[in-house]
Amino acid sequence: MTSIANSVRCETFSFREVARDGAARAGELQLTHGTVQTPIFMPVGTVGTVKAMRPDELASQVEAQIILGNTYHLYLRPGLDVVRAHGGLHKMMGWDRPILTDSGGYQVFSLKDLRKIREEGVEFQDHISGSYHLFTPEKVIEIQETLGSDIMMAFDECPPAGADEHYMRESMARTTRWEKRCLEARTRTDCALFGIGQGGTSEKLRREHLEELGPLPFEGMAIGGLSVGEETQAMYDTVEFTTPMMPDEKPKYLMGVGKPEDLVECIARGIDMFDCVIPTRNARNGQCFTSRGVVVVRNAVHKEDLRPLDPDCDCYTCRNFTRAYLRHLLKSGEMLGPQLCTLHNLRYFLTLVGQAREAIVEGRFEAFRKRFHELQAEGGSR
Amino acid sequence: MTSIANSVRCETFSFREVARDGAARAGELQLTHGTVQTPIFMPVGTVGTVKAMRPDELASQVEAQIILGNTYHLYLRPGLDVVRAHGGLHKMMGWDRPILTDSGGYQVFSLKDLRKIREEGVEFQDHISGSYHLFTPEKVIEIQETLGSDIMMAFDECPPAGADEHYMRESMARTTRWEKRCLEARTRTDCALFGIGQGGTSEKLRREHLEELGPLPFEGMAIGGLSVGEETQAMYDTVEFTTPMMPDEKPKYLMGVGKPEDLVECIARGIDMFDCVIPTRNARNGQCFTSRGVVVVRNAVHKEDLRPLDPDCDCYTCRNFTRAYLRHLLKSGEMLGPQLCTLHNLRYFLTLVGQAREAIVEGRFEAFRKRFHELQAEGGSR
Numbered sequence: 001m002t003s004i005a006n007s008v009r010c011e012t013f014s015f016r017e018v019a020r021d022g023a024a025r026a027g028e029l030q031l032t033h034g035t036v037q038t039p040i041f042m043p044v045g046t047v048g049t050v051k052a053m054r055p056d057e058l059a060s061q062v063e064a065q066i067i068l069g070n071t072y073h074l075y076l077r078p079g080l081d082v083v084r085a086h087g088g089l090h091k092m093m094g095w096d097r098p099i100l101t102d103s104g105g106y107q108v109f110s111l112k113d114l115r116k117i118r119e120e121g122v123e124f125q126d127h128i129s130g131s132y133h134l135f136t137p138e139k140v141i142e143i144q145e146t147l148g149s150d151i152m153m154a155f156d157e158c159p160p161a162g163a164d165e166h167y168m169r170e171s172m173a174r175t176t177r178w179e180k181r182c183l184e185a186r187t188r189t190d191c192a193l194f195g196i197g198q199g200g201t202s203e204k205l206r207r208e209h210l211e212e213l214g215p216l217p218f219e220g221m222a223i224g225g226l227s228v229g230e231e232t233q234a235m236y237d238t239v240e241f242t243t244p245m246m247p248d249e250k251p252k253y254l255m256g257v258g259k260p261e262d263l264v265e266c267i268a269r270g271i272d273m274f275d276c277v278i279p280t281r282n283a284r285n286g287q288c289f290t291s292r293g294v295v296v297v298r299n300a301v302h303k304e305d306l307r308p309l310d311p312d313c314d315c316y317t318c319r320n321f322t323r324a325y326l327r328h329l330l331k332s333g334e335m336l337g338p339q340l341c342t343l344h345n346l347r348y349f350l351t352l353v354g355q356a357r358e359a360i361v362e363g364r365f366e367a368f369r370k371r372f373h374e375l376q377a378e379g380g381s382r
Numbered sequence: 383m384t385s386i387a388n389s390v391r392c393e394t395f396s397f398r399e400v401a402r403d404g405a406a407r408a409g410e411l412q413l414t415h416g417t418v419q420t421p422i423f424m425p426v427g428t429v430g431t432v433k434a435m436r437p438d439e440l441a442s443q444v445e446a447q448i449i450l451g452n453t454y455h456l457y458l459r460p461g462l463d464v465v466r467a468h469g470g471l472h473k474m475m476g477w478d479r480p481i482l483t484d485s486g487g488y489q490v491f492s493l494k495d496l497r498k499i500r501e502e503g504v505e506f507q508d509h510i511s512g513s514y515h516l517f518t519p520e521k522v523i524e525i526q527e528t529l530g531s532d533i534m535m536a537f538d539e540c541p542p543a544g545a546d547e548h549y550m551r552e553s554m555a556r557t558t559r560w561e562k563r564c565l566e567a568r569t570r571t572d573c574a575l576f577g578i579g580q581g582g583t584s585e586k587l588r589r590e591h592l593e594e595l596g597p598l599p600f601e602g603m604a605i606g607g608l609s610v611g612e613e614t615q616a617m618y619d620t621v622e623f624t625t626p627m628m629p630d631e632k633p634k635y636l637m638g639v640g641k642p643e644d645l646v647e648c649i650a651r652g653i654d655m656f657d658c659v660i661p662t663r664n665a666r667n668g669q670c671f672t673s674r675g676v677v678v679v680r681n682a683v684h685k686e687d688l689r690p691l692d693p694d695c696d697c698y699t700c701r702n703f704t705r706a707y708l709r710h711l712l713k714s715g716e717m718l719g720p721q722l723c724t725l726h727n728l729r730y731f732l733t734l735v736g737q738a739r740e741a742i743v744e745g746r747f748e749a750f751r752k753r754f755h756e757l758q759a760e761g762g763s764r
Contacts, residue, residue, distance in 0.1 A: 054698070325474050
């Protein structure tokens with residue numbers, strides 16, 4: 001086992017598996033700001049707000065248990081001084097439940113021509129002012145500890161889809177060195193730290209990387225580098241052969257995924273945690289996810305459609321508003337349209353993972369999965 | 383008294399004066415969808431949504447008692463077929479408290495080059511598709527009855543500021559004929575109908591018009607044609623000499639006004655009802671109204687300002703968020719910024735009229751008014 005100079009560990013963290021049904025499992029994650037029932041979906045709150053949602057709505061109506069913040073964006077705006085003045089991200093944004101933050105790696109690598117990778121870290125020009133910055137493993141841990149994240153993510157490189165094996169190996173080796181430096185840089189005993197395994201869709205590379213990362217004292221482990229353009233089936237296959245390589249006593253987090261069917265299929269393959277911008281971003285364009293498939297509520301077919309978005313949904317939107325009214329709001333550019341569609345989409349995602357968990361606990365996950373796909377096919381894309 | 387062929391009256395409507403303090407008065411307005419305590423401010427919900435607000439927030443957190451909808455906008459979008467399919471505006475927008483709708487006159491006359499005034503009504507091209515439409519007194523009553531408004535407004539011409547006396551007299555005479563046709567066109571006994579007096583800032587013209595309109599069987603009377611560019615003092619003076627000309631047993635509504643100080647000053651002059659886009663529109667630009675004056679929360683001075691918008695406010699925004707966070711949201715273009723600022727501004731307006739009412743009932747309105755202005759001056763514009 002690789003030795004890590006620093007012995008700081010998260011003292012408030014624990015994870016236990018509650019039930020297992022096939023490869024799917026239900027768990028309970030204890031974090032500084034509360035308990036999370038897994039499998040769980042984490043709404044994305046990039047700059048300290050889940051777009052269009054009040055935090056109290058998010059808690060009491062979406063029943064979100066944990067949300068995600070983006071280190072890169074928060075570092076730039078409002079900046080660490082402002083977050084520090086508030087006493088951390090939770091207090092600044094009025095959210096007292098757990099927060100996971102990414103490491104900023106994904107955003108920084110997306111800058112392509114504006115960044116330079118060195119052993120020390122990544123130098124980049126930001127997308128707002130064009131100023132120069134250096135993100136190192138030590139720096140991103142310092143930022144995330146300032147944010148006060150319940151779960152910090154290690155600094156990794158997310159290689160572009162289709163990178164060759166030579167580049168992948170070099171990148172993964174550097175990522176391993178960076179992730180060890182993250183472990184060594186941590187100082188807070190109330191912030192957990194998750195490692196991130198790379199390796200694209202290659203079983204061999206995934207195994208190599210996880211053999212290195214698995215023994216390290218991370219509180220959880222993530223699959224990075226998926227949902228970057230590969231075929232859906234390749235993503236499912238990769239998840240299927242990767243989850244058994246991950247430490248079973250730790251939560252398994254699939255980063256940046258996905259649509260409702262992706263959640264169900266990856267829960268079936270052993271994933272505990274998800275995050276994705278899809279429910280919030282698509283809601284703003286009027287693309288709504290329901291138990292009967294996708295409803296594109298802007299479409300003319302809904303002009304006088306008096307049905308709710310989803311007959312099976314208990315959210316405020318579905319209890320009070322018709323598709324015709326939602327269409328009107330979106331067509332008129334009224335903020336309430338994105339607000340109501342976001343509320344519904346997030347509630348649907350949280351309901352879905354909650355139902356999956358219940359099915360796992362009750363040993364009927366396969367029946368749940370089958371019924372889910374049947375109902376999705378029933379509606380079709382409208 | 384002018385005879386009106388039609389004897390349809392609103393059977394669900396009543397108004398009673400509860401207390402009077404100087405010219406200021408407190409009242410109670412009974413409407414089809416509930417009771418309204420006056421003086422009252424009505425948030426504007428142009429196309430069937432008070433911008434950025436959920437109707438349940440508006441009811442339980444802003445404590446709005448009645449809102450305003452715009453006939454012109456709703457007629458164009460979503461259109462009457464859609465509203466009718468829902469069974470009226472209340473059901474479509476999920477708002478079960480009273481709604482007042484304007485007659486569309488103001489919007490139609492604002493189209494300037496795109497409209498032609500005839501005795502029959504106004505022909506215009508709409509601002510969305512450029513199609514031709516004809517609004518007549520009969521048509522706007524039909525539209526408002528389809529919307530199912532608790533209070534409909536009569537069809538009037540709002541003459542441009544600075545129109546000469548000759549034009550004013552012609553316009554007012556035509557408006558009187560139109561308003562009588564509105565009374566004759568009504569068919570529903572659960573929709574009240576208010577008349578609108580014009581006359582610019584001329585005491586003589588205001589008197590002439592109200593002498594004609596006053597005896598007509600409207601349930602309430604409005605002052606139109608103010609807040610169209612005249613000096614604030616001229617507006618106050620006009621309100622002061624006009625309210626005594628209005629029937630005392632009916633509510634007195636000042637259309638399109640105003641800022642917090644305008645509300646206080648016009649309550650002092652006998653006004654019972656107000657509506658204005660200022661609290662909602664300005665909120666979206668980060669201009670917030672508080673008990674200590676205006677706070678422009680986008681300003682750099684609030685970058686690390688940990689204070690709430692208003693130390694005296696009990697709204698969700700003021701209880702949970704700092705000015706620094708609100709500034710961050712607005713600067714980042716996040717929807718939550720307008721949402722939270724709108725919630726605060728509306729709550730502040732509703733709190734203000736509620737406090738004014740309490741002061742009137744307790745016979746200490748002058749002290750309230752004095753203290754209001756002192757506190758406003760304390761903060762100043764920041």
